[in-house]
């Protein structure tokens with residue numbers, strides 16, 4: 220990833236995650252007779268760096284928001300879904316965008332997913348990579364401590380990608 224982004228000091232990318240955390244969440248979505256009336260998991264972007272997700276029993280349910288529409292991600296046998304999270308959006312100075320997603324439920328069958336989240340270390344800083352910030356491409360996100368980031372996140376309501384707005388430098392965002 221660092222190579223693809225032409226980050227000059229590849230160690231910079233490694234340093235972000237070197238002492239980072241891996242957290243696993245298992246999702247169990249029971250069948251629901253009225254699937255249109257409920258949501259399995261509210262729309263959100265993952266707050267960490269990279270998420271690796273397995274749709275265990277290959278039931279459809281994961282959807283991503285693309286051009287304002289919800290697009291289903293059909294499970295492929297033995298395949299992982301790899302999601303960009305907000306921390307990577309910040310580090311890449313917006314070159315890689317985190318993806319808004321949600322999970323729906325089915326009427327007939329349960330759905331099981333396992334997500335592995337990879338986050339930066341607590342105690343470090345969350346900041347766009349130095350070599351991606353230039354006079355032509357100024358920093359789009361503030362530099363904050365990972366502690367500030369997590370505290371702010373826990374204190375906010377999950378609503379799509381809205382928490383990133385707190386970290387964005389206003390008036391500088393390319394859409």
Ligand SMILES: O=C(O)CCC(=O)C(=O)O
Pocket residue numbers: 244246260265272280281320321322332334
């Ligand atoms: O169950 C899924 O497919 C999505 C899970 C997810 O987005 C999450 O745990 O953050």
Ligand SMILES: [Fe+2]
Pocket residue numbers: 263264265320
């Ligand atoms: Fe997620």
